[in-house]
Amino acid sequence: MKQTSKHLGFIRHLGDFRFKSWLDKNASEALVEMGVKAGHIVLDFGCGSGTFTIPAARLVGDEGRVYALDINTEALNRLEEKARREGLKNITRIANEGKRTPLKDGSIDLVLLIDVLQEIDDRVFLFEEAYRILKPDGRCSVYPMHILAGEVESLAVSKGLNLEDRKFEGQILIFRKFSNQKL
Structure with missing residues (x-):
């Protein structure tokens, strides 16, 4: 029984890796589905070398x-x-090892948390910060590749974000901060 659970977990993760590969190759399409629009202010949290940052910068213009x-x-x-090579001047780099971002309250249209939650020790604070x-x-788009979606949903909702949609067969969770809501 234990081996079956491990085997099913491996198969599930194999599917996750296939989706992540597709997502990386189709970042622009995925970002449009997540709500990125011209003129938006976006935070790509855990951006790495820019798999989503570069396409987002093109989309926001x-x-x-x-x-x-x-x-x-x-x-x-x-x-x-x-x-620099692509001539994009609308990207601001933030090297941050601390918890709190240097961004102002209520300044971001969309927070991207794409395959990064497993790297965060204090996820409670992360969702408080996103809020x-x-x-x-504003919206927060989450791809919880290594964490159960239900766990992410419970945490985000407990911090004031409301699940608005699930994209790509439920792989991407879209949360919204409603304007009349206060924590």
């Missing part, structure tokens, strides 16, 4: 901005080089 946050300065350096920086009616 010159009137928008993408904040690229990561603890890995080498990855941020690679991201800056990619952005703090989101504009009223």
